[in-house]
Amino acid sequence: MIAISSLLVSVSALLASAAASPRLTPPFAPAEWTLDFTEDFDTLNTTRWNLMNGTHGGQELEFYVPEQCSVKDGMLVQTAIEQKAYGHNYTSCWVDTQDKVFFRGGRFEVRARLPWGKGMWPAHWLMPQVRRH
Numbered sequence: 001m002i003a004i005s006s007l008l009v010s011v012s013a014l015l016a017s018a019a020a021s022p023r024l025t026p027p028f029a030p031a032e033w034t035l036d037f038t039e040d041f042d043t044l045n046t047t048r049w050n051l052m053n054g055t056h057g058g059q060e061l062e063f064y065v066p067e068q069c070s071v072k073d074g075m076l077v078q079t080a081i082e083q084k085a086y087g088h089n090y091t092s093c094w095v096d097t098q099d100k101v102f103f104r105g106g107r108f109e110v111r112a113r114l115p116w117g118k119g120m121w122p123a124h125w126l127m128p129q130v131r132r133h
Helices: none
Strands: 002-010 015-018 033-037 062-064 069-072 075-085 088-092 111-113
Antiparallel strands (some): 015 033
């Protein structure tokens, strides 16, 4: 088993929505914003986060397992390992908030330290609540 990378994420994801206006297009006036969600990762709160066990589809090389997700020093740690699992050569971690936390718009901030190297593709996505593949 070879540890390939770790992705540390502190989703002090400031999701602010326009409180006074239902419009979903900019410009939003910062004075009208309210903080709707923040995550400091004291623990991996499963009332907010889903841990995938499986694949996302497509031709990804990794199989997602909850064991590759952990919390350390207020950070979400997502680790990819070269390890055979269900026909895939790697295991890694996928977390999302589908069906638990979702927003119609706003400002999103994420602080992350991402790995680099050949074959790496770390990403943060704003996914729609209803996914159509």
